[in-house]
Amino acid sequence: MLVAVSGVGASLVQSDAGSVEIEDLRWETPTGKTMSALLYVPESATPDNPAPGVVASHGWFNNREMQDLNYVELARRGFVVMSIDMYGHGDSDWLVPGEEAVAGTGMYDAVKLMHDLPYVDPQEIGVTGHSNGARAANFSVLEDNEAAEPLIAAVLLVDNDPIYKNPETGEWVNVYGARDTGLIQAKYDEFFFRTYDENGVVLTAPRDYVSTDNAQSFLHFGADPSSFTDEREAGVYYDEAIDGTDSSRVIYSLDQTHPWSHTSATAAGDLVEFFDTVFESPNPIDAANQVWQWKVFFNTLGLIGFGIFLVAFARALVTTKMFAAARLPAPDAQPLAGRAAKLWFWGGLAVSAVVSAVTYVWLSQQAFTGLVPAFIPQTPPYFIGFWAAVNGVFTLLVLLAAWWFTMRGSNSGLAARGLWQGWRPFGAGVAVALLTVVAAFGLVFVVDYFFQTDFRLWVLAVRAFTPDKIGLALIVLPLFVIYFVANSVAVNVFNRVTIGGREWINTALLAFFNALGPLVLVIAQYVTFAASGHLIPGFGGIFSIWLFPVLVILPVAAIVSRKIYRETSNPYIGGLIMAAAVAMVSASNTLTYVV
Missing domain, CATH: 3.40.50.1820 (Alpha/Beta hydrolase fold, catalytic domain)
Incomplete structure (x- = not known):
């Protein structure tokens, strides 16, 4: 419904209620x-x-x-x-x-x-x-x-x-x-x-x-x-x-x-x-x-609808016989028990946020001096993907350390929480993720075809694309898979607890910490800029701008993966969905050079 309202509403605004004809042009230039x-x-x-x-x-x-x-x-x-x-x-x-x-x-x-x-x-x-x-x-x-x-x-x-x-x-x-x-x-x-x-x-x-x-x-x-x-x-x-x-x-x-x-x-x-x-x-x-603000409003509705669809469609698929193997009962979230568990929970979140910010700034200083290989046609998706993968690997190391020091040798319940249920549930989960992303972008193409609009809010856009963008997305997909799967495992298998007896507080907290490192960087950059008239030395302006969509994507990733996990007890579905969607969005909204 949101997607339909988005398409109709945005179309009416940009066509001035039908008084402006809109043509999508493709032509060979001189x-x-x-x-x-x-x-x-x-x-x-x-x-x-x-x-x-x-x-x-x-x-x-x-x-x-x-x-x-x-x-x-x-x-x-x-x-x-x-x-x-x-x-x-x-x-x-x-x-x-x-x-x-x-x-x-x-x-x-x-x-x-x-x-x-x-x-x-x-x-x-x-x-x-x-x-x-x-x-x-x-x-x-x-x-x-x-x-x-x-x-x-x-x-x-x-x-x-x-x-x-x-x-x-x-x-x-x-x-x-x-x-x-x-x-x-x-x-x-x-x-x-x-x-x-x-x-x-x-x-x-x-x-x-x-x-x-x-x-x-x-x-x-x-x-x-x-x-x-x-x-x-x-x-x-x-x-x-x-x-x-x-x-x-x-x-x-x-x-x-x-x-x-x-x-x-x-x-x-x-x-x-x-x-x-x-x-x-x-x-x-x-x-x-x-009146353009109304177009922004309707485009934003479509963006929200796109996110809701990712969750709803995946949850619907796992209720079918074909994909039932991807759905297992999810255990109830439990409160944090013991000093060690609390230390690893809060300490892991804090350290991960610091590493996220520090690695971003450091990598930004290498971005145009060899970090991005010459054979990569698109710099921004690769840079963001590489940074994400670095933080995904760090997340896995933190989870491994948490298991080693607090869970090893005990009945940790990680298997019951979906860390690994076997190849059949995993394969079914991969299929669910793939079909969900294909169906979601199918909506984008339908809206583009009938209404010549897309889903966007400022610098975050989900749009129709030409076939070459699929190949470009596949280049960076492995990098995003490392991060979003690791993040989903952290959010749902290791860090899913109740706080004050409520799980939603935990979800909101994890969503916040997902974006905390980038948020601190953006605030620091623009407070400095407003006060002095100059950017932070060594932190280029393009890199703070590239964080704007990240500030939306990372909290949404925690929410999407949690919503799907509660229905499936499978942390991989949400992670793979986010990885594929972000790779596709990144590849279809940037500069591509012939290499």
């Missing part, structure tokens, strides 16, 4: 690659009444649906919007290393297609992108500058620096020419908007960006800062005639982080205001009037 995009065409856009067009792009390690707040709001205002999967992302072809600038990582190929659409005004085509999607916009502008007929009329960069200087001469430059150009800048951006000395030492923090020479040159249309004395401000449009054409520049400087723009009403409003200012909306609606 670059020779296959590109994927979502095209939003308002009913008011016709060959007789062409509308302004906007090509929008996500950032690195994301996909086209991450631009949902922007395409929803622009389309309902009458813009034709094409939200692309950059090359190497989503359903587009893999990216060849070193070809990031070719056709603007795909954005300029999309601009060419947009230009040829009969219901798009060819004189009013804009580009916008977040993070490396903004870099793609910069690449596209450079390529457009060399075209016999320039196609791009407006540029809005989001959370990435404009081009300030000629890289060959070091001179200040206006590469945007007469194009209307804007910038949405995060004052707490983890990557951009800093200035450096000749040794690479940071001189200014992102929150001070607007007063820097870089920002002032941008607002002065590429002029050398030594050539002017006035200081321009954020939120103000500045106009100048460039080659006889009126042009504008604006910077929106927001109190937010780099990934926040994906779920920011302020950023969405600024984007709408920019394109309304430079093109004029065919259907003017106040920038503060936004």
Whole structure:
């Protein structure tokens, strides 16, 4: 029911109750690659009444649906919007290393297609992108500058620096020419908007960006800062005639982080205001009037429904004759008895949380210096999987030590609690896990086919995928199996006890400790950032962002495995389900290079 409500509701929002036609595009571009995009065409856009067009792009390690707040709001205002999967992302072809600038990582190929659409005004085509999607916009502008007929009329960069200087001469430059150009800048951006000395030492923090020479040159249309004395401000449009054409520049400087723009009403409003200012909306609606939050609500319902389905379907399967071997009576949870048991329980949780945090930071410092083998096409899933596997092995060592010092030589009851019931129950459990994951993603494809939506909340997304993603998921699956199976055994066989006479408190506690290490890292990173304007030295911003979905997945893993275990007394089903689901989600929501 939640999945159905999610699909219908999200579809109604993104189609503006049917007044916007949505097309899922796949085409071979002039670059020779296959590109994927979502095209939003308002009913008011016709060959007789062409509308302004906007090509929008996500950032690195994301996909086209991450631009949902922007395409929803622009389309309902009458813009034709094409939200692309950059090359190497989503359903587009893999990216060849070193070809990031070719056709603007795909954005300029999309601009060419947009230009040829009969219901798009060819004189009013804009580009916008977040993070490396903004870099793609910069690449596209450079390529457009060399075209016999320039196609791009407006540029809005989001959370990435404009081009300030000629890289060959070091001179200040206006590469945007007469194009209307804007910038949405995060004052707490983890990557951009800093200035450096000749040794690479940071001189200014992102929150001070607007007063820097870089920002002032941008607002002065590429002029050398030594050539002017006035200081321009954020939120103000500045106009100048460039080659006889009126042009504008604006910077929106927001109190937010780099990934926040994906779920920011302020950023969405600024984007709408920019394109309304430079093109004029065919259907003017106040920038503060936004409905994309309802799409987020319905997408989130689907995400919750996906998680519930994993539990419900697995529990239903084990009640059938075919998979009955996977279901054994689960003993009641017992209170912790004895000082040694309590010491191992609480000590094991605390030490595991510390190891989780410490290993993450240490591995992050090795991630781009040899940790990820050159033959791995996707860095983030492998990195997270490797870190997970390290913690899975540590968990197994802690469990072994706990057994050795507190249970060895006694009737520990581990067998009765499902640690090992034989090959037949184990094999049946593996089959249940496999069928459950296949069925769950089947729902995702059904919703994608009928409603062109998926299940997501900010940086956590469960989406339909192309067949190549299955092979990519299989590469990292063993790493996730090590962690999630070890975690399920720990949660259900060793640490399933009552606290205050209630098992649910134990479940909640274990869910909390699952995520405690990453939670401490995220809090430390952003408290430091807010206080100083700088990140923790040695802890790169991308790695704290990669922890955002982990903060949801790890507690959910404890709950899912516990719910299934209580019905089956089999700790392997829940662990395998989570491993397969996380591997598939990771492989279908990141950057893929040709190796």
